[in-house]
Structures are given as structure tokens and as C-alpha cells.
Amino acid sequence: MPWSNQSGGGGNNGPWGPRPGGPGGGQQPDLEEILRKSQDRLRQAMPGGGGKWVTALVALGAVIVAGIFAFTVRVNTDEVGIVLRFGEYVRQLQPGLHLRLPYPIEEVELPKFTRLNRIEIGHRGAPQGAGISVRDVPEESLMLTGDENIVDIDFVVVWKINNAPDYLFNIQNPQGTVKDVSESAMREIVGQSDIEPILTAARAETEGKVQKLIQRTLDGYQAGIEIVEVQLQKVDPPAQVIDAFRDVQAARADQERLQNEAQAYANRVVPEARGEAERILQSAQGYRDRVIAEAKGEAARFEKVLQEYQKAPDVTRKRIFIDTMQDVLSNTDKIIIDKDGGGGVVPYLPLSELQRKAPDETPVPSSSGSSIQSGGQQ
Structure with a gap:
């Protein structure tokens, strides 16, 4: 059976808590007002005021109207009807007009399963057009990273209903449950990461990890909720140390720049040195081959001269x-x-x-x- 404070509309109280809209899930008609107006019209239409006939006809019409409202329920296009018979879930109604047993035998919950719900964590935004700036909530936004730095994160979670029975019967406070699970998941993912990637290139990756962790936790609760999107609004160091942090970031950027310049110089000088060394080796090899060839030629020439000298010395x-x-x-x-x-x-x-x-x-x-x-x- 649904929790007593489950969202789904206001109305009269039932045996298990507030009934969303009473019988039919909508606002119950004011039968006394209908009877009074019907009597006035019949008295005006019938000669002599009608007397007992007017009262009887009005009563019959009221019974018919009450029966229509008691035995029918209308489900809007953005809703799904969950029929409870004596508080127990029996069936589900699609958008349209449907018959049902009157209250208190059957009642219908009408959660809006197509509506996108939005939860802000770390900040509270004013309604559109209110002209009020966003208010920060430090107890929600300050988190500890894996490299023992503090980061100030504001994010938004967008969710909707994907299983109406689970949504109605398995969790008591959907809005609070999604908020608590989202904050816990964000703290877990941030605690496993360093601060620099979160501030720069890993924002989209962090959003994806947090969304998966929230969905996995809610599925474990059988909450009937689908996480549509997680949006990081602000990711900054705490305001008290943001200037010092920016100085550190600038120093790291200079360090990376100098390292890149040194690497570029090494990439240029080392190949040149290797080429020069190879040129010297090739030159020495050529010189050696030339000297050896000349020596062999001189030796061969000397042998030829010796042979001629032995034939005719003078x-x-x-x-x-x-x-x-x-x-x-x-x-x-x-x-x-x-x-x-x-x-x-x-x-x-x-x-x-x-x-x-x-x-x-x-x-x-x-x-x-x-x-x-x-x-x-x-």
C-alpha cells in the first residue's frame, strides 16, 4: 500500500492516509451545490414551483451524477492510473476514461510519469523571473577529493518515474531519497578522483559515473525512478583559498609549459646530434676504406716495380x-x-x-x- 505522505494529489483522507483526489483521483463534486442549482432551475421551468416532483427529479439527477463520478475515473495523458482495491494494488490504467468500483472499495493514484523532476544539490535557485540570485549551500557542496583537496560542487539531478507501482509503494519520500542518494554518489565519485581532472577535462566523465551510481542505488531500492541526467553547475575550489589555488594552477601551467619546451628542444637537438655522430662515423669509415685502398694500391705498385727492377736494375x-x-x-x-x-x-x-x-x-x-x-x- 502507498505511504501516507506519497505525492499524487490532495483530497479527502482514506484509511491509509491522504487520498489523492478522493474517488476517481480527481476533485469530488459538491453535490449539495448541484442539488440546489437543479432545484432552482426546475422550479423556474415548472408551473407552480413543481413541489415534490422537483425534489424527486433533482435527487435522481444527483444520484446519477454521483454514480458517474463514483464509477469512472479519468487518467490524463501525462499520468498513469494505479488502482488500489482495499489498499492493495490490482491493476494499472492507461490515459483515458475508465470504470472502477466506488470508494472505499477502489481508489486510484495518479502519478505523473512523464514529468521531469529537478533536484538542486549544493545550491538553491530562485524561480524564473524572481530576480533573486542563487543561494549556496556549503554543507551540501563542499566535498573532499582523492588527493585530499576540498572542492565546491553544485549539481542538478533530473529524474522521472519509470515504474509507478514501485514508485508508490517502495519509497516514502521520492524527492528526499533521490537527493540523498545523489549527494552520496557524488561524494563517492569525487573521493575517488583528483581535483585537477574534476576542474578541467573530466567533468563529463564525472557526470556519467555519478548518474550510473545513482541509478544503480535506486534500482537496488526498487524505487521505480529513472535518472535522466546529472549536470555539474559549478566546480571550484572553496572561496577562501581560490586565489592561492589559482596561483598553484598557474605554477603548474608554467611547469608544464617549460617541460614541453625542454622536450621540444630535446626532440630537436638529439636527432641532430645523432645525425652528426652518424656523419662522423660514415666519414671515418670512408677515410679508413680510402687509406686501406691506397695502401693496397701502393703495395701492388711496389711489387710491380720490384718485379721490373729484378728484370733490369739499371x-x-x-x-x-x-x-x-x-x-x-x-x-x-x-x-x-x-x-x-x-x-x-x-x-x-x-x-x-x-x-x-x-x-x-x-x-x-x-x-x-x-x-x-x-x-x-x-
């Missing part, structure tokens, strides 16, 4: 001497002239300057080139 010796002198003298500015053939040379002729102008030209030896072989003079 010729090879002279050839080596001539090649060596050519390599040495080709890099100097000195001109060697045969003593026998140099009498016609102009003493001031700048032969060295002529040689600088044509460095790629090889000097043509004198006709008596034997002076080089025989140790000619400079």
Missing part, C-alpha cells in the same frame, strides 16, 4: 730517379738550365712569372737534356 733505377726528380721539381719555382746550352738566355727574363701564368704547362727540357742526368747546374 734502367729501372734511372726511371725511378727521373720520376722522382720530376715530382720534386714540378712543385718549385726554380728553373734548371744546362750549362752548355744556356748562354743565350736573357738574364732578366722572368721565367718563373711565365711559369706561374701557365701552371698546367709542363716545361720543355733543353735539347741537351743529358745535363739533368749528369748533374746539371741551377
Whole structure:
């Protein structure tokens, strides 16, 4: 049977508490007023006032009207009818006009199952157009986070009825039950979280977790209530420490910015250093390969010269001497002239300057080139 203070409309008192609207779930008609008006009209319509006939007709009409109201009930489109027979739930009525047994045999509860109910926790808002600011309720809004910080949270819970019998018979104060369960769920979720995510990126995640926890708790109570939405209105540190908290947040932001800059510098410098190290390694590898190849070439050339030297020592010796002198003298500015053939040379002729102008030209030896072989003079 429903609790005595269950919402569902005012009316006359029944054996189990206030009856929502009396028989039919609506407002009971004033039969005395109907009888009086009916008598007045009949007296005016009938000659001589009607006498007993007027009274009888009025009484009959009153009985008919009372019977209609006693045996019918109207369920509005936003309601569902819960029929109680001697206080026990027997059936459910959909929107429309229905027959039922008169009170006190049957009575009908009419909870509004499509209406969205709103509960404010942590604050109290004024009605629209009242021109009054929102009033904060610290005993509801101040909560302790998992990292031992205090946070001031205002939120709204939107709910509706999804099971009318459970809603009527299993909980005594729906509004208070939803409020208490919502506040408890929010404190539990906040107590498992750090303050920074709640203030920044985890607001939507917190709303979803709180909604699921409230719904799971109410389902355990079989309350017949569906949580439509949980809305975080305000999530701030307490007003007494909000300035210091903002300074801490600014310091953390600077720390993250410097860390990001340092990471960006490291991401730029480290690849450059690795590339330079790889370049040095590749250069050293190339130098090593070049030196080894040159050494092998020199060794092979020496072996070839040795083979030729073993075949003709004198010729090879002279050839080596001539090649060596050519390599040495080709890099100097000195001109060697045969003593026998140099009498016609102009003493001031700048032969060295002529040689600088044509460095790629090889000097043509004198006709008596034997002076080089025989140790000619400079």
C-alpha cells in the first residue's frame, strides 16, 4: 500500500492516509451545490414551483451524477492510473476514461510519469523571473577529493518515474531519497578522483559515473525512478583559498609549459646530434676504406716495380730517379738550365712569372737534356 505522505494529489483522507483526489483521483463534486442549482432551475421551468416532483427529479439527477463520478475515473495523458482495491494494488490504467468500483472499495493514484523532476544539490535557485540570485549551500557542496583537496560542487539531478507501482509503494519520500542518494554518489565519485581532472577535462566523465551510481542505488531500492541526467553547475575550489589555488594552477601551467619546451628542444637537438655522430662515423669509415685502398694500391705498385727492377736494375733505377726528380721539381719555382746550352738566355727574363701564368704547362727540357742526368747546374 502507498505511504501516507506519497505525492499524487490532495483530497479527502482514506484509511491509509491522504487520498489523492478522493474517488476517481480527481476533485469530488459538491453535490449539495448541484442539488440546489437543479432545484432552482426546475422550479423556474415548472408551473407552480413543481413541489415534490422537483425534489424527486433533482435527487435522481444527483444520484446519477454521483454514480458517474463514483464509477469512472479519468487518467490524463501525462499520468498513469494505479488502482488500489482495499489498499492493495490490482491493476494499472492507461490515459483515458475508465470504470472502477466506488470508494472505499477502489481508489486510484495518479502519478505523473512523464514529468521531469529537478533536484538542486549544493545550491538553491530562485524561480524564473524572481530576480533573486542563487543561494549556496556549503554543507551540501563542499566535498573532499582523492588527493585530499576540498572542492565546491553544485549539481542538478533530473529524474522521472519509470515504474509507478514501485514508485508508490517502495519509497516514502521520492524527492528526499533521490537527493540523498545523489549527494552520496557524488561524494563517492569525487573521493575517488583528483581535483585537477574534476576542474578541467573530466567533468563529463564525472557526470556519467555519478548518474550510473545513482541509478544503480535506486534500482537496488526498487524505487521505480529513472535518472535522466546529472549536470555539474559549478566546480571550484572553496572561496577562501581560490586565489592561492589559482596561483598553484598557474605554477603548474608554467611547469608544464617549460617541460614541453625542454622536450621540444630535446626532440630537436638529439636527432641532430645523432645525425652528426652518424656523419662522423660514415666519414671515418670512408677515410679508413680510402687509406686501406691506397695502401693496397701502393703495395701492388711496389711489387710491380720490384718485379721490373729484378728484370733490369739499371734502367729501372734511372726511371725511378727521373720520376722522382720530376715530382720534386714540378712543385718549385726554380728553373734548371744546362750549362752548355744556356748562354743565350736573357738574364732578366722572368721565367718563373711565365711559369706561374701557365701552371698546367709542363716545361720543355733543353735539347741537351743529358745535363739533368749528369748533374746539371741551377
